[in-house]
Amino acid sequence: MYISKIEIENFRCFGEGEKKFVLPLSPGLTAILGENDAGKTAVIDALRFIFGTRDQEYYRVQDGDFHWPAGSIERRREIRICCRLDGLSLKERGAFAEFLTYVDEGREADVALYVHWTAKDKSGARSGRRMVFSEIRTGKNGDGPALDVEARELLRSTYLRPLRDAERALSAGRGSRLSEILKSTSQVNDVGADYDPETTPAPNVADLSLLGIGDYSSALIGEHEGIRQARETLNETYLRPLSFAGDSFEGRISVGRQGDRDARLRQLLERLELELRSGAAPELPANRGLGSNNLLFMACELLLLGSEDVGLPLLLIEEPEAHLHPQRQLRLMQFLAEQSSGSGSKGQNEIQIILTTHSPNLASAIPLNSLVLIHGDKAFTLARGHTELSPDDYRFLQRFLDVTKSNLFFARGVMIVEGDAENILLPTLARLIEMDLSAHGVSIVNVGGVGLRRFARIFQRKDPEVDGLIKVPVACVTDMDVMPDCAPVIVGKTEPFPARKDRRWRMKSDFADGELDVRREAIRAKASGQSVETFVSNDWTLEYDLALHGLAEEVWIAGTLARQDEKINGADKAENIFRVTRAAKARFNEVQKAGGNAEAVASHVYSLFTNSPKASKSIAAQYLSEILEWKVARGIYDAATLAGILPPYVTAAVRYATGKGGDEAENGNGEGEAAPNAEAAGGPA
Numbered sequence: 001m002y003i004s005k006i007e008i009e010n011f012r013c014f015g016e017g018e019k020k021f022v023l024p025l026s027p028g029l030t031a032i033l034g035e036n037d038a039g040k041t042a043v044i045d046a047l048r049f050i051f052g053t054r055d056q057e058y059y060r061v062q063d064g065d066f067h068w069p070a071g072s073i074e075r076r077r078e079i080r081i082c083c084r085l086d087g088l089s090l091k092e093r094g095a096f097a098e099f100l101t102y103v104d105e106g107r108e109a110d111v112a113l114y115v116h117w118t119a120k121d122k123s124g125a126r127s128g129r130r131m132v133f134s135e136i137r138t139g140k141n142g143d144g145p146a147l148d149v150e151a152r153e154l155l156r157s158t159y160l161r162p163l164r165d166a167e168r169a170l171s172a173g174r175g176s177r178l179s180e181i182l183k184s185t186s187q188v189n190d191v192g193a194d195y196d197p198e199t200t201p202a203p204n205v206a207d208l209s210l211l212g213i214g215d216y217s218s219a220l221i222g223e224h225e226g227i228r229q230a231r232e233t234l235n236e237t238y239l240r241p242l243s244f245a246g247d248s249f250e251g252r253i254s255v256g257r258q259g260d261r262d263a264r265l266r267q268l269l270e271r272l273e274l275e276l277r278s279g280a281a282p283e284l285p286a287n288r289g290l291g292s293n294n295l296l297f298m299a300c301e302l303l304l305l306g307s308e309d310v311g312l313p314l315l316l317i318e319e320p321e322a323h324l325h326p327q328r329q330l331r332l333m334q335f336l337a338e339q340s341s342g343s344g345s346k347g348q349n350e351i352q353i354i355l356t357t358h359s360p361n362l363a364s365a366i367p368l369n370s371l372v373l374i375h376g377d378k379a380f381t382l383a384r385g386h387t388e389l390s391p392d393d394y395r396f397l398q399r400f401l402d403v404t405k406s407n408l409f410f411a412r413g414v415m416i417v418e419g420d421a422e423n424i425l426l427p428t429l430a431r432l433i434e435m436d437l438s439a440h441g442v443s444i445v446n447v448g449g450v451g452l453r454r455f456a457r458i459f460q461r462k463d464p465e466v467d468g469l470i471k472v473p474v475a476c477v478t479d480m481d482v483m484p485d486c487a488p489v490i491v492g493k494t495e496p497f498p499a500r501k502d503r504r505w506r507m508k509s510d511f512a513d514g515e516l517d518v519r520r521e522a523i524r525a526k527a528s529g530q531s532v533e534t535f536v537s538n539d540w541t542l543e544y545d546l547a548l549h550g551l552a553e554e555v556w557i558a559g560t561l562a563r564q565d566e567k568i569n570g571a572d573k574a575e576n577i578f579r580v581t582r583a584a585k586a587r588f589n590e591v592q593k594a595g596g597n598a599e600a601v602a603s604h605v606y607s608l609f610t611n612s613p614k615a616s617k618s619i620a621a622q623y624l625s626e627i628l629e630w631k632v633a634r635g636i637y638d639a640a641t642l643a644g645i646l647p648p649y650v651t652a653a654v655r656y657a658t659g660k661g662g663d664e665a666e667n668g669n670g671e672g673e674a675a676p677n678a679e680a681a682g683g684p685a
Contacts, residue, residue, distance in 0.1 A: 001085050001086070001087055001088045001089065001092050001113070001311070001312055001313075002025070002026075002027045002085065002086065002087050002312075002314075002350075002352045003025050003047075003083050003084070003085055003312075003314065003352060003354075004024065004025055004026075004084050004085065004086040004087075004112075005022070005023070005024050005025065005083065005084040006021070006022070006023045006025065006043070006046070006047070006081075006082075006083055007020060007021065007022050007023075007080075007081070007082045007083075008020060008021040008042070008043070008046050008080075008081050009021075009067075009079070009080040009081075010066060010067040010076040010078060010079050010080060011042060011046055011065060011066075011067060011079045011081065012039070012042040012045075012064070012065060012067060013037070013039045013042060013067070013377050014039060014042065014067060014377055015067055015069060015377065016067070016076070016080075019377065021039070021042075021043070021377065021378065021379060022378075022379065023043065023372060023379040023381070024381055024383075025352075025354070025381075026370075026383060027087065027340075027350060027352060028337075028340040028341055028350065028352065028353070028370065029336060029337050029340040029341075029353045029355075029366065029370045030352075030353070030354045030355070030370055030371075030372055031355050031356075031357055031362065031363065031366045031370055031371050031372065032044075032354065032355065032356045032357075032372045032374060032379075033356075033357065033363055033371055033372065033373050033374070033409040033410065034373060034374035034375060034409070034410065035410050035411070035412065035441065036358075038374040038375060038377075039374050039377055040318075040356040040374055041318060041356065043354075043356075043374075043379075044159070044316050044318055044354070044356060045059075046081045047083070047157060047314070047316055047354070048157070048159055048316065049061075049081060049117055049119075049134075050081045050083055050115055050117040050136070051083075051115070051152075051155045051156060051157045051312065051314065052152060052155070052156045052157070053156055053157055053158065053159040053316075054156045054157070054158050054159075055159070060132075061079070061119045061121075061132045061134065063075065063121075063130075065079060065119075066079060066121060067079075075121075077120060077121040077122075078118060078119070078120050078121070079117075079118065079119040080116070080117075080118050081116070081117045081118075082114065082115070082116045082117075082142065083114070083115045084112050084113070084114055085112060085113040085114075085115065085312065086110075086112050088100075088111060088112075088113065089309070089310075091309060091310045092154075092310055092311070093111060095151070095154060095310055095311075096113050096151060096154075098145060099113060099138040099139075099144060099145060099147060099151060100112070100113055101113070101114055101138070101139060101140045101144070103140075112140075113138065114138055114139055114140050114142070114144070115136060115138060115147065115155070116136065116137050116138070116139075116142035117134065117135075117136050118134065118135055118137075118142070119132055119133070119134040120132065120133050120134075136152065153311075154310060154311035154312065155311065155312045156311075156312075157312065157314040157315070157316050158314065158315045158316065159316045159317075160315070160316065160317045160318065160320070161318055162318040162319040162322055193207055193208060193209055193212055194208070194209055194212045194215065194261070197219055203216065235250055302315070302339050302351065312352075313350070313351045313352060314351075314352050314353075314354070315351055315352070315353045315354070316354055316355070317353065317354075317355040317356075318355070318356050319356060319357060319358065319359075320332060320333075320336070320355055320357065320362070321357060321358075321359040321361065321362055326361045326403075329359060329361045329362055329365075330361060330362075330365050332362075333361075333362050333365040333366060334365065336353055336355075337366070337367075339351050339353070340352065340353045358410060360403045360404075360406040360407045360409075360410070361403050361406075363406040363409050363410075364401055364402050364403045364405070364406040367398060368382050368389075368394055368397050368398065368401065368458070369382065369383050369384055369394065370383070371409070373409055373470065375470055375471065375472055376468075376471050378467075378468050380461065380467060380468075380470050382458065385462060386461065386462055386463075386467065387457060387458065387460060387461060387462055388457040388460035388461070388462060388529075389454070389457045389458065393454045393457060396451060396454050397451075397454060397455070397458070400447075400450075400451060401455075404445075404446070405445045405446075405447070405455070407443040407445070408443050408445050408455070408458070410443070411441055411442060411443035411472065412440060412441030412442065412472065412659070413437075413440060413441060413442035413443075413472060413473045413474070413475070413656075413657040413658055413659060414442065414443050414444075414445060414459070414472060414473070414474045414475070414657065415437070415442060415443070415444045415445070415474075415475045415476075415477060415653065415654075415657045416445045416447060416452055416455050416456060416474065416475070416476045416477065417444060417445070417446050417447070417477045418446075418447060418448065418449045418452055418477070418478055418479070419446065419448070419449060419542075419617065419618075420446060420448075420617065420618035420621070421542060421543070421617040421618050421620070421621040422444075422446070422477055422542055422621075423444055423446040423618075424618060424621040424622055424625060425542070425621040425624060425625055426444060426477070426650070426653075426654070427444060428625040428628065428629065429628070429642075429646060429650060429654070430442075430654045430658070432628055432629065432632050432637075432639065432642055433639045433640075433642055433643040433646070433651065433654070434639040435654050435655065435658045435660055437654075437657070437658065440657075440658040440659065440660075442657045442658055452476055452478060452527060453476075453526050453527040456474060456476050456527040456532045456534075457527075457532075459472060459474050459530065459531060459532055460529055460530045460531075460532060461530065464530060469530050469531055470530070470531055471531055472531055473531055473533070473656050473657050473658075473659055474531055474532040474533070474657070475533055475534075475535055475653040475654075475656045475657040476527045476528075476532065476533070476534040476535065477534075477535050477537075477542075477649075477650075477653050478523060478527075478534060478535070478536055478537070479536070479537045479540065479541045479542065480519075480520060480523070480536050480537045480538065480539060480540060480541075481505075481506065481540065481541070482506045482507065482508060482510075482511070482516065482519070482539070482540060483505065483506070483507050483508070483539075483540050483544075483603070484507065484508055484539070484540070484599040484600075484602075484603060485507050485508055485509045486596075486597075486599055486600045486603055487507065487540070487599070487603040487606070488505070488507060490600065490603040490604055490607050491603065491606065491607045491610040491611060492607070492610060492611050493505070520536050523536050524536055533656055535649045535650075535652055535653035535656070536649060537647065537649055538647050538648060538649055540606070541606065542647075542650075543555055543559075543605070543606055543609060543617065543620070544602050544603070544605070544606040545602075545647040545649075545650075546624075546646070546647060546650075547601070547602035547605040547606065548598055548599065548602040548647075549645055549646060549647045549648075550644075550645025550646075551624075551628075551645060551646075552588070552592075552598075552601055552602060552605050553585070553588050554624055554627050554628065554631075555605050555620070555624060556584060556587075556588045556591070556605045556608070557581055557584045557585065557588070557623070557627060558620040558621070558623035558624035558627060559605065559608035559609060559615040559620045560580060560581075560583075560584035560587070560608065560615070561577065561580055561581070561584070561619075561620070561623045562608075562615035562616050562617075562619040562620035562623060563608065563613055563614075563615045564580050565616070565619050568580065591604045591605075608620075628642070
């Protein structure tokens with residue numbers, strides 16, 4: 001049995017009607033992602049309210065749990081949560097027979113269990129006191145019989161709260177979580193026989209159950225000579241003088257054998273504790289930290305869930321990454337995936353796991369098919385059939401959606417770029433023109449020249465009219481890859497040029513009037529759609545366009561420094577950054593005088609990255625960032641001036657990702673602190 005659909009209305013951030021929260025689920029593992037305050041915890045808490053939890057903790061509905069719509073003068077007064085459960089086994093159908101709904105949805109007729117939880121705020125209706133009433137009913141429309149206590153017990157979930165105290169939960173003591181778990185397992189209840197002193201005074205310990213061993217040990221301890229003597233002294237010396245005639249006191253020393261079988265077993269289990277030891281040195285003290293103890297706690301809870309054959313095997317975990325280092329997070333995710341699929345151990349039942357996380361490590365390790373993105377109070381499952389991703393896209397992203405790229409799931413805006421240079425340079429440019437990406441919650445994702453459109457399609461819905469749109473602005477930045485006619489010779493192409501069909505590169509004269517616009521639109525349309533927009537370089541590449549539109553000298557100096565980077569920063573310091581910068585400025589002045597028009601000058605600048613020795617684009621981007629930060633800090637450029645000489649597609653992409661649109665830039669962090677080499681790289685020689 002598993003939850004196949006959740007609907008939540010008027011609970012915290014979730015509204016009602018068209019604004020209600022709807023989340024379809026599949027068996028196994030589901031990870032809910034999103035930024036802070038998106039509603040991830042609200043989903044977990046809704047499941048806790050409707051099903052209850054195994055720790056029997058009582059959750060009181062608070063005023064803040066009732067939704068307060070924007071613009072309304074008061075909160076809503078009724079919360080509605082509905083879950084549909086499918087995949088019931090024969091035993092589960094028998095256990096819930098009177099509550100089932102028969103469904104016929106175009107396939108073979110089947111049964112489902114609908115559970116409706118409502119909470120109504122009737123405060124002040126009569127007495128003025130705060131009164132909230134809740135009930136749980138069944139049936140597709142909530143008009144079926146109310147769930148009885150026994151049925152509710154079978155639906156209780158296991159909940160692991162964030163920043164949980166695992167060590168305390170696994171320690172010995174009255175009402176310990178460890179004793180509750182062990183008392184419910186078949187291994188404790190069904191293995192071995194109980195101890196009967198009348199029929200088997202000296203049994204074979206291997207034949208006894210855990211309770212039998214406890215009772216037998218208690219009997220042996222009670223008959224120990226030291227205990228016997230202490231008992232006689234207690235009775236003869238102290239209790240008899242305190243007794244009345246005909247009403248004597250008599251003490252009996254024993255080890256917790258009072259009560260029925262269930263009570264005695266609980267008392268025995270409450271004396272146990274669970275510690276995590278090293279397999280290499282099991283005799284040493286535990287000395288384990290919070291993270292390791294949390295792993296032990298999860299394993300213990302899964303022991304109980306995996307051993308039950310009737311009921312809802314549901315594990316809710318908030319922030320499983322708590323206290324775990326990145327490698328341990330990945331190992332945990334692999335373990336949870338195995339447990340949720342029933343492949344963790346022999347005879348293991350399939351467990352449904354729903355977790356929330358802020359960890360890109362976990363997000364990168366979970367199959368895309370199992371992720372749910374919450375944005376704008378809506379749930380967007382990334383499972384197959386709900387996105388524009390093809391089956392091949394899912395396979396591709398499973399290989400290449402790593403930790404550095406998975407931060408896109410937690411962003412308010414995304415910029416997808418195709419190289420290290422853009423990855424380094426665009427955040428600096430955005431900050432210097434007062435549209436800081438970090439301040440606007442924008443993640444930049446470098447896909448390395450492949451897969452830009454595949455990553456973009458993560459945010460595109462298959463049926464947006466039903467699902468709605470993921471309103472995260474996604475800006476894809478890509479090159480036009482068409483050079484000016486003067487560039488081939490400058491960058492080392494040998495004349496006469498081969499026919500267009502026989503070469504991979506293109507120049508403007510290869511296109512008739514209007515064909516360049518058609519090419520640009522074709523590139524743009526490949527990834528654009530819904531909240532995804534593609535921004536194509538105005539002419540050739542980022543470096544060429546920066547040089548063409550007003551930063552030719554800065555790019556030339558940065559490219560020259562990149563060519564000499566090993567000599568500048570090598571152990572022997574063979575070159576001096578000031579000397580290289582002065583020589584670069586002098587050489588650029590010569591290029592300007594001899595270069596002719598702006599296209600030719602920009603082509604000479606770009607030749608630093610194509611002609612041997614080739615400058616590294618990423619290293620040049622770092623130098624260029626330092627140069628521009630230095631110039632803005634000293635007032636050589638202000639934000640408006642710099643924005644005016646950047647390629648239009650760059651500023652447009654930044655505006656779109658930050659949600660600025662065509663509005664004027666807000667005041668932001670426009671001043672950059674000069675980097676160590678910035679003055680030498682950008683200042684006057």
